[in-house]
Amino acid sequence: MQVLVFLIPISLFLGGVGLVAFFWTLKSSQYDDPEGDAHRILSDEYDDSPAP
Amino acid sequence: MSVQACPACSAGPMAEAVAQAGKGDQKVMLSLPEIHCAGCISGVERSLMAMPGVRNARVNLTLKRATVDVDTGIQPADLATALTARGYTAHELDAGTLAATQTDNRGRELLMRLGVAGFAMMNVMLLSVAVWAGAADATRDMFHWISATIAIPTIAFSGQPFFRNALSALKAARLNMDVPISLAILLAAGMSIYETAMHGEHAYFDAALSLTFFLLAGRYLDHRTRSVARSAAEELAALEVPRALKITGDTETMTPIAELAVGDLVRVLPGGRVPVDGIITTGNSEIDRSLLTGESLPVFAGPDTMLSAGEVNLTGALTVRVTAAGEDSTLHRLTDLVAIAETTRNRYTSLADKAARIYAPLVHLLAFGAFLGWLIGTGDMRLSINIAVAVLIITCPCALGLAVPAVTTAASGRLFRQGMLIKNATALERLAEVDTVVFDKTGTLTQGRPQLVDPGSYAPDDLALAQALARGSSHPLAAALSEVVPDNLPYTSPTQVRQLSDSLLQHEIPGHGVQGDLNGQTLRLGRADWVGADPVVGTATYLDTGTHTVAFRFTDSLREGAAEAVAGLKAQGKTVILLSGDHPSAVADIAARTGIDAFEAQVLPDEKVAYINRLRDSGHKVLMVGDGLNDTAALAAAHASISPASALEATRVVSDIVLLGNTLTPLADAVLTAQSATRRIKENFAIAALYNSIAIPIALIGLATPLAAALAMSASSVSVSLNALRLR
Numbered sequence: 001m002q003v004l005v006f007l008i009p010i011s012l013f014l015g016g017v018g019l020v021a022f023f024w025t026l027k028s029s030q031y032d033d034p035e036g037d038a039h040r041i042l043s044d045e046y047d048d049s050p051a052p
Numbered sequence: 053m054s055v056q057a058c059p060a061c062s063a064g065p066m067a068e069a070v071a072q073a074g075k076g077d078q079k080v081m082l083s084l085p086e087i088h089c090a091g092c093i094s095g096v097e098r099s100l101m102a103m104p105g106v107r108n109a110r111v112n113l114t115l116k117r118a119t120v121d122v123d124t125g126i127q128p129a130d131l132a133t134a135l136t137a138r139g140y141t142a143h144e145l146d147a148g149t150l151a152a153t154q155t156d157n158r159g160r161e162l163l164m165r166l167g168v169a170g171f172a173m174m175n176v177m178l179l180s181v182a183v184w185a186g187a188a189d190a191t192r193d194m195f196h197w198i199s200a201t202i203a204i205p206t207i208a209f210s211g212q213p214f215f216r217n218a219l220s221a222l223k224a225a226r227l228n229m230d231v232p233i234s235l236a237i238l239l240a241a242g243m244s245i246y247e248t249a250m251h252g253e254h255a256y257f258d259a260a261l262s263l264t265f266f267l268l269a270g271r272y273l274d275h276r277t278r279s280v281a282r283s284a285a286e287e288l289a290a291l292e293v294p295r296a297l298k299i300t301g302d303t304e305t306m307t308p309i310a311e312l313a314v315g316d317l318v319r320v321l322p323g324g325r326v327p328v329d330g331i332i333t334t335g336n337s338e339i340d341r342s343l344l345t346g347e348s349l350p351v352f353a354g355p356d357t358m359l360s361a362g363e364v365n366l367t368g369a370l371t372v373r374v375t376a377a378g379e380d381s382t383l384h385r386l387t388d389l390v391a392i393a394e395t396t397r398n399r400y401t402s403l404a405d406k407a408a409r410i411y412a413p414l415v416h417l418l419a420f421g422a423f424l425g426w427l428i429g430t431g432d433m434r435l436s437i438n439i440a441v442a443v444l445i446i447t448c449p450c451a452l453g454l455a456v457p458a459v460t461t462a463a464s465g466r467l468f469r470q471g472m473l474i475k476n477a478t479a480l481e482r483l484a485e486v487d488t489v490v491f492d493k494t495g496t497l498t499q500g501r502p503q504l505v506d507p508g509s510y511a512p513d514d515l516a517l518a519q520a521l522a523r524g525s526s527h528p529l530a531a532a533l534s535e536v537v538p539d540n541l542p543y544t545s546p547t548q549v550r551q552l553s554d555s556l557l558q559h560e561i562p563g564h565g566v567q568g569d570l571n572g573q574t575l576r577l578g579r580a581d582w583v584g585a586d587p588v589v590g591t592a593t594y595l596d597t598g599t600h601t602v603a604f605r606f607t608d609s610l611r612e613g614a615a616e617a618v619a620g621l622k623a624q625g626k627t628v629i630l631l632s633g634d635h636p637s638a639v640a641d642i643a644a645r646t647g648i649d650a651f652e653a654q655v656l657p658d659e660k661v662a663y664i665n666r667l668r669d670s671g672h673k674v675l676m677v678g679d680g681l682n683d684t685a686a687l688a689a690a691h692a693s694i695s696p697a698s699a700l701e702a703t704r705v706v707s708d709i710v711l712l713g714n715t716l717t718p719l720a721d722a723v724l725t726a727q728s729a730t731r732r733i734k735e736n737f738a739i740a741a742l743y744n745s746i747a748i749p750i751a752l753i754g755l756a757t758p759l760a761a762a763l764a765m766s767a768s769s770v771s772v773s774l775n776a777l778r779l780r
Binding site: 019 | 089090093094112113114115160163164167168171174175178179191198202
């Protein structure tokens, strides 16, 4: 059972990383144009910033 | 466009607008209704970037919109024209009207709460599974405490929308769905903390969190459906850029309509919509009043003719003195009507409300009964509270909360793909109940675009002369004449008509017609009184060849899919009626062509309302389909209403559903979709009731465990969502 001392914090930390990543995508408007983003990957032009 | 446009998406541009403020001097929005692929995106962006004065351009494919940063002084209309010339149809959007849709903070906030609830639910579920698998004593307590530290802040944050609604309902001494929801979440959390502190066996943290998560998902779906509809409706409104050409001294300037004052002079160009109420000071023209009155025949307008906002100027440029602008104009006075319509609509109780009305008191009584029963039976306070809370959690309105939004999302998505925009939350339910359909004629069943009746019946020479003269005018009747190419008449080949036309030296006399000269003989094509011909019944234009006069008769061309829609509705057993303000012969003609048996002509706007009220009083549920301002009151009075996108904004506002495309075909299918959506909602209620009828007895006899609650909750929510997805 000693292993729980490590496992629980690790699992919470990993979940927290996912949550922070979700916040980041939300804040940087990455759900702005889901269809456009799906098509943009086919474009030859290289653009490194998703906005504006 | 797809319904996948999530509100969080539309939240984006605003934030960027702030971030990008320094880059361009001006932000321009363009609507791009036809783009659909990666090639279109880069094509539009490249074309825009190549134009002078453009700093930055970004296409949003989901919203089919482009945001362009330009230097000041660049006219948005020019960008749209240039882009259209390159093959990408573009329309200018009024940024002021759109600004309201862009800040969808509520959607983003809901998504944030949903994300937090999902994270917490998964982690707590992980710990709960360990407890259910047999963790005991100190380990179980530790797991419960960790669950509590995750669950309590999450509930405090994610549950706020429910708590807020419940509180406002309680303040107004009402019960809504949010009251039992909030109670279940709060009691589950409170009881679990107490149990954890007392080293108890059962804690319902996972149930409290999954309840929050599932209900937030329903709430978010609901919000998304509505905000997609709202943003599309506002985009339609934004297409009508509210500007007018104001004349000051010798200069004409584009001025927002809001800034016009009574007494100002405004220039209305041919083909333009009259922006204000006013009196013509100079110029002659013909005016299309069909949107206001339903008449398909254009009327003559000269100095001192009164014009109302919304009419279309056809032939000559007019100078108009403003008599009422903005709030006072005919268009705006209709907002009163709209307000009345909204209240009648609001009186309609949706299925969800009906369910909530039965459900909320029932659940509270059950839980309270269980508490009393066990308290009297055992005298154990802690056990009684535990059982009462278990009843509240198990009967959780999870499935009920998802039942309606999941179905409406699926149904509006399906209708949206067919080109119909659902604007009102209860529109689908009302549409499903409809048994009588009333159509307006001009602009709804017809396109408002005339067609020459039986071109073969005219003498070839007359037709050729008329066509040659018609080339000198942009009047709709002239345009319709030019389109006619009778294949059995070699004489009137387009080339010969063009040569004839060039030799005529024709010139347009605005408001009257076109005049030309052939070998010293004056030819005229235009209104009956001007040409000197005897007027015939219906829409017609008259040719004076010098020796005799000919009347060219026109009929309105049917809107695409009009006959199919009528046939489809009749096949469903609906009564179809045509009400029009137009002349009886024109109405009878259209009725015959679409297959409508019952029709009435020369109906005034208030008679339309009275007609619909009579139908309603005799127990019918009426669907009104109309586009004109003369239909607005009737649309508002009907049980459900549909208008085409070509209708004026005031008319679209009162309708529940807007037809985005040019065709009426999806109409019959929409009624069927609405009916199956209502059926799915009822099925979902039945599924929820079934789960409850199994789970409640178990909870009442005290056998409910957190595991059973989690299973019942997830199973009912998933089956309800899957049932809704069958609609797609």
